[in-house]
Amino acid sequence: MNMLQLGRTGIEVSDWCLGTMTYSRQTDQDDAFRQMDMALEAGINFFDVAEMYPVNPVLKETMGDSEKVLGNWFTKSGRRSDVVVASKICGDSGFRPGGYNGKSFEEALDVTLSRLQTDYIDLFQLHWPNRGSYHFRQNWGFDPSKQDAAKVEANMIETLEAADRAVKAGKMRALGLSNESAWGTMKWVTLAEKHGLPRMASIQNEYSLLCRLFDTDMSEVSLHEDVTLLSYSPLAAGLLTGKYQNGAVPEGSRLSLNGDLGGRKTDRAFAATQAYLDLATKHGIDPVHMAMAWQRRRPFPISAIFGATSAEQLAHLLAGDQVSLSDEVMKEIDAIHRQHPMPY
Template identity: 55%
Template sequence: MRQVPFGATGQTVSELCLGTMTWGTQTPADDAHRQMDMALAAGIDIVDTAEMYPVNPVRKETIGGSEAILGDWNAANPARRGDYLLATKISGEGGVAREGALITGAALRESLEGSLKRLKTDYVDLYQLHWPNRGSFQFRKNWTYDPRGQNKAETLAHMEDVLAEADKLIAEGKMRHIGLSNESAWGTAQWVRVSEDKGLPRVQTVQNEYSLLARMYDTDMAEMSVNEEVTLLSFSPLAAGFLTGKYQNGAVPAGSRMSLVPEMGGRKSARVFDAAAAYLEIAARHGLDPVHMALAWQQTRPFAISAIFGATTSAQLEHILGAADMVLPAEALDEITAAHKAHPMPY
């Protein structure tokens, strides 16, 4: 499987990343463990989870459930812990973990300790901030985003506080690298600048939504990614399932995300189905599986991406793995560009 740079570490990770957010709700533990075996056998060497998982829906009583399932696999396979990079996240303001408190240095330590216990491991390779304290334009908030309530001095002090604690946790061997999620270009650049100015750990990754239907990353974030060597861990690369075609023509498969979350986190609209149809038609014209096309397209971008996919079942995982190392024909890429111009921001 193709490898991509892991930030500025000099390491690499696989082009596909196994996501776990359905483990414990839609995906039972036995199938989740089967997915771990399959993913590692296929060459995937990065697995992403979070303290707030599972989702669909997020509930206080299930916090940490996905980590616990992964932890049971770790406990049953202790010799394989070094075979993959383990990424997890601390939740932030408004979440259900830690009563929705802000992320601080102290909270970073507290949440990481909880994750380590659930994951049954001594360390995580990548510890990510699930969303910024100051808020984010991700999750369809871009339509009304207003940063005027931010305080730059407080933001920079917060960054130094968190990075200073991360430095201690790295020295203690409890984490190896720090990453971001749902961040902006300005925010990511400030994290990098603070780390460089203060001699603190450098952010290596940012986990933002990115797919054929969600391409806000293509401008300022892309420039930041290249110049600062921050790797994108793209979530929802299949646009929450819209790019598979399974929701076209009014279909709502039993047990699917749409059956549990009808509005799909604000993604569902007539424009989305029209845009998805355009990409599905491109795949059909070129004899491509639409899932494979959507994932392989990410490796054509001018910045490093490891695409986080979720497989509700191991059968879905087997299908997704067919995207590994795929090279898309130039004609299909030209048509994808044309479709993007015709359907630039479907949600």
């Protein structure tokens, strides 16, 4: 497994990260424990969770259950110190009305630490901006005209000050973003530097062969400002495995539970997926391994967050750790991207 630095923090993480959003629902605790053991054995030291997990569906009454599974494993295994663990606080939503501010940030952090059965977290992330986000297919109608920049900035400073208190208290090591824009990321970075507050170390945005919004403005910010991309859904919610082609809906899969893969299920997505599947077949590469190896060839640092419903799925993914893509394959991937841009 390759290693990289998380922003400018000095924290070393693997360039693959174990996502845990199915833990306690689609993935029971015993299987989750096996997955975490397997990940560490494979050299993955980075686990990601969130206060709103598990998903499929997200329910207020089950919020935090995935964090509890990780906490139980930390206690049973005694391996907390071997893991860089990241979690997230919700933005403004029905799950956290009003989103995060100084008070709710500190309260949420304390609850997360309790669920994780630890006295510190390595990376605490803002799951999405309080002002809203263009992610999760909201880019098609995104309208920032009603945002109040002064209020946004005041909230950012208040949140950064809360993070600073948490860092000084030893409760967290680093702060990160998720589902953010280039403008938002730069505001966070600039305000942190201006006021001597914790600097954003990372940004967790969707990024895959089928979703490449990050390639332009955000990649430039990420590279030059050392805000490491933690790419979620590198397999496009399972589309890139090929398991949903030709109308297939495997029992227990995400598609069987939520119906549209968070807006990713479109005719164009299936056509684009088939082009990538055909390319993988042409070169004798497993499509899962090709999708993950592609992340390692991007011109900016990435730790790709993948989820596995079962230990068997995880074993299949880990078998591709040594796969690398030739320049020829990369050129053919770019050609497919031009033919099938933004398929959902």
